[in-house]
Amino acid sequence: MKTPTQHTRPLSPPAQPASAAAPMARREFLSTTTRAAAVSALAGVALPHVHAAEDSTIHLALIGCGGRGSGAAADALRSTTGPTRLVAMADLFEDRLTTAHRNLTQAFGERADVPPDRRFLGFDAYRHAIDSLRPGSVVLQCTHAAFRAQHLEYAIQKGMHVFMEKTFAADPAGIRRLLKAGEAAAAKNLKIGCGLMCRHSSARQALIQKIRQGDLGEIHLIRAYRMDSGYLMGPFNGRENELLWQIRRPYQFYWASSGIFIELMIHQVDECCWIKDAWPVSAHGVGGRAPGLADASQNLHSYAIEYTFADGAKAFVTGRYLPKCHSDFSTFLHGTKAAAQFSGDIHAPTVRVYKDQRITGDNLAWRPDKETKSPYQAEWDALLTAIREDRPHNEVQRAAYSNLAAIMGRAAVHMGRIITWDEALNSHFSFYPDVDKLTADSPAPVRANPQGFYPVPVPGVWTEI
Template identity: 65%
Template sequence: MADVFEDRLANSYKNLSKEFPAQVDVPPERRFVGFDAYRKAIDSLRPGDVVLLTTHAAFRATHFAYAVEKGVHVFMEKTFAPDPGGVKDIIRIGQEAAKKNLKVACGLMCRHSTARQEIIQRIREGAMGQIQLIRAYRMDPGARMAPYKGKQSELLWQIRRPYFFYWASSGLFIELMIHQVDECCWIKDAWPVSAHGLGGRAADSRDASQNLDTYAIEFTFADGTKAMVNGRNVPNCFNDFSTFVHGTKCAAQFSGNIHAPTVQMYKDQRIAPEHIVWKPPAEKVNPWQAEWNVFLEAIVKDRPHNESHRAALSNLAAIMGRAAVHTGQIVTWDQAMASDFRFCANVAALDYKSPAPVRADAEGRYPVPVPGNWSEI
């Protein structure tokens, strides 16, 4: 086990040992603290073992590269990169993993939902006609951050609060909605050619982080199909967590609350219980477990399994949408693929004495995207 913070490492070990006492075997000499702790943890493994990369996106490529260098299989949690430069790193390292026959699983578990797999098959067979519109929502009270008071390392303070900084985790929008963006791309079996969006903050916001409160993105695919991805993190509002699909023949629900397999087709475009005409069988294994079953079986039976390229491109689609909102511009897939932009170019060299990649102002608040004056692509 490895962490930058000793208290978090201790808490993680305590909680895992309590929940899985028979499986956890991590004596003190295999618990490492520091920015280089990931190396020591991976060095404790044998070639062919599995490493879980569950830090935030800023460090994913650095840790992934070392794992592949050492010849271990990788499970990595989303998100995978905070910026286009990081996405390119993940793609390149994933290619190296494939050359070594290493298995790579990525935490977009909805791809392993049998209910969703079944409706995808029906979509491919034409049961819904031509897909024209996808609608995805994640709306909840969200989270806010208090100002930085300047009494501790600003870098470490940010790493403890990664969801509030684009360099560290991609920001709250992508952390939460990469799954919905991935679902849209899966439904279309394609990547969007452009993104257009808008967003903002509530007028009374006191949030000191970099996040916006609302994101509304219109993705366009090559055949003209639109995917509308909407996120709102504002308290006391209507909440929603779902994905819907509209074809020329009928509509369907693709996903439900907290990624529930709420999958059903309707007889027409009316989304109502009395119009449901089809549901898949109940899932026997939840997608979080299913992704691990597939991953471990691929290792045991030496089957090809490398999700890194697809996961990286889904991440890039989400970055493209975020950039469209933040910059106020229409951002194309070609622009996103060509971009080498990085929020933090020296992330692999960070240590306890490093300055933070983004600095607070005199009030302890951090820069927020202003469309027309912001760049991240």
């Protein structure tokens, strides 16, 4: 791997063979040959004109070329709403950019049209990638939360539409920047899509409609779980650039990605708020680290958060990341008339209503029609259609508020006290205010102790609101 310098440079042609294997992430962007075949089938389709562009092709720039970014780019290129073309890529790390470019080129051929002079490396690579776009293009912001506001502001300044992946901000100061940027985008009639894809699930939308109609009665309780075997990190060895070492491991540091709880649970927190059609007024919680585990990260290993809504309803959100324990990945809700499951394992559309409060297979009252389109694809189709037809489409406030609700819960656990919505919304706290000034030569925002371990929250002492 070449260390990115302070100055952006185009990437040289890849040296690896085309057959080299690529690492996969949560969002698998080339999971079946059927998807690849669908790409080829689009070649001869007649497609509509794009507003404010010289032809009907929407150009794309991918900022952040890990598995999540590669998956988002594939969804954009796979859309049947009209032709799209990837024309620029940017990342801090050459190996990630090279792998992503190779895989996308193999899958989409000439529609991944990114020659070496439009592949950029470095902390300012995002600017060069955005500058290479034409009006009406889309910037895919798939880096870590620490850089989201900075990249969004520049894209809006340049008049670009944006798709940004979760998480969106690591702290309240980042949320404030996002909200302001979202207002600027609306004033310019720019379209912004945000990667809380479950909002675009047709099965969940059908259940939301039943909730709004009162079919389940008043919703007094929601339960959401994400429990798995964990994400332990070894000590920092002191021999590498500590900043870049942390950015390679973003889920282990609050400043970089907001930490493992929000990275994993923002979807479930968003589901709770969607079900209630409201934002929580307060959060309280507990959590901790398991003794005896050699985990050098900042993360706690368990989180249990009680959200309270204005009508007194509760949402309990539970995360645990330890081996050899019960695992779960689901969201349930309980109304005065009936209970329902809202979401299933790995965000599966496991949606069903029960006859009463018993959540058992022999007690089903309703299921939605089977989904015909992945929510990952549906969110992209919605954004691209809004661009082509000049429809309003700005998901920034909703995404930022869901992220803030997650920050509230994390802060309640870390600080050991009740955190209110108004307190979180009005906070200016930042884990690292100088994030926009980072270069490859900057010291890391958080430093390891002599044993290579990083500071962890201590309730009653820690501050993040």
